[in-house]
Amino acid sequence: MNLQNSVSADTWTVAGRTFSSRLIVGTGKYKDFEQNAAAVEASGAEIVTVAVRRVNISDPKQPMLMDFIDPKKITYLPNTAGCFNAEEAIRTLRLAREAGGWDLVKLEVLGEAKTLYPDMRETLRATETLAKEGFQPMVYCVDDPIAAKQLEEAGAVAIMPLGAPIGSGLGIQNLVTIRLIVEGAGVPVLVDAGVGTASDAAVAMELGCDGVLMNTAIAEAKDPIGMARAMKLAVESGRLAYLSGRMAKRRYADPSSPLAGLI
Amino acid sequence: MSLDGTAGVMINGEHRRVPAGTSLAQLIAEVGLDPHRVAVERNLEIVPRSTFGTVMVEDGDAYEIVHFVGGG
Numbered sequence: 001m002n003l004q005n006s007v008s009a010d011t012w013t014v015a016g017r018t019f020s021s022r023l024i025v026g027t028g029k030y031k032d033f034e035q036n037a038a039a040v041e042a043s044g045a046e047i048v049t050v051a052v053r054r055v056n057i058s059d060p061k062q063p064m065l066m067d068f069i070d071p072k073k074i075t076y077l078p079n080t081a082g083c084f085n086a087e088e089a090i091r092t093l094r095l096a097r098e099a100g101g102w103d104l105v106k107l108e109v110l111g112e113a114k115t116l117y118p119d120m121r122e123t124l125r126a127t128e129t130l131a132k133e134g135f136q137p138m139v140y141c142v143d144d145p146i147a148a149k150q151l152e153e154a155g156a157v158a159i160m161p162l163g164a165p166i167g168s169g170l171g172i173q174n175l176v177t178i179r180l181i182v183e184g185a186g187v188p189v190l191v192d193a194g195v196g197t198a199s200d201a202a203v204a205m206e207l208g209c210d211g212v213l214m215n216t217a218i219a220e221a222k223d224p225i226g227m228a229r230a231m232k233l234a235v236e237s238g239r240l241a242y243l244s245g246r247m248a249k250r251r252y253a254d255p256s257s258p259l260a261g262l263i
Numbered sequence: 264m265s266l267d268g269t270a271g272v273m274i275n276g277e278h279r280r281v282p283a284g285t286s287l288a289q290l291i292a293e294v295g296l297d298p299h300r301v302a303v304e305r306n307l308e309i310v311p312r313s314t315f316g317t318v319m320v321e322d323g324d325a326y327e328i329v330h331f332v333g334g335g
Contacts, residue, residue, distance in 0.1 A: 026335030051334025060295035099302035215335030
């Protein structure tokens with residue numbers, strides 16, 4: 001099989017579910033549901049993250065996300081965004097499971113509002129409880145290879161280290177730790193948070209990540225649909241580069257044209 | 264139960280009065296929601312959707328009714 005064919009057949013599997021697209025996109029911060037749905041389409045994503053919130057009972061006929069992004073076609077990955085301890089996160093995901101029957105969920109337990117850095121003690125505690133209750137938690141975490149192993153042992157079905165703070169668009173700040181997490185993991189690793197533009201997504205994939213999760217980089221682009229397509233291509237090209245094996249780096253120049261036969 | 268035969272409940276932090284003998288399914292319909300698109304917590308306990316028709320609303324109940332919204 002040539003490499004092109006092997007990439008087109010290149011799927012990844014999380015908790016027994018197999019996907020072709022390695023890009024997971026969020027559904028927050030868009031101008032409206034139409035733009036959001038168009039961006040999901042352009043991104044080629046098969047999984048979207050969603051939040052669980054109170055219904056507005058004063059105006060129950062407001063348009064709903066499900067009217068625009070069909071959960072029968074796109075896998076909804078309920079998140080725990082905004083939860084600052086294990087109990088809040090577990091409560092949120094129990095409701096999510098009841099609302100849609102999903103056990104594949106995204107756990108994030110935040111430590112503080114300023115950095116939105118994960119609280120790893122609470123995250124680990126919540127992961128253990130969720131796994132015991134039959135959930136399949138994909139877990140947002142710090143870019144720490146030891147914490148990643150601990151989460152995996154606790155029952156995380158995917159490790160999702162931040163590349164940079166949520167919504168910052170700063171790109172992957174620590175290539176070394178992301179690579180170490182990838183090397184040590186027995187479950188899929190996805191960079192979650194920090195991607196700002198296409199090259200950041202490509203870098204994550206070149207490091208050997210199984211996928212990338214992003215929201216703001218697409219939603220806050222001047223043209224979200226164009227950026228969604230750029231991200232799709234970046235994830236694919238980063239993956240292809242990873243599979244193809246990059247050349248070794250040299251300290252100095254090495255001519256590409258033969259030196260023999262020079263006039 | 265209050266003297267006028269109604270039950271006072273909290274739904275998503277808002278106070279509502281409903282007639283005595285209202286089921287949870289009726290409460291959800293009264294609010295104007297599709298029961299297949301929401302999850303309900305009653306006094307911090309999840310109510311399975313299959314029991315919406317048999318759970319009776321009681322005076323002083325606190326409900327959280329949630330659904331999926333856009334998020335990252």
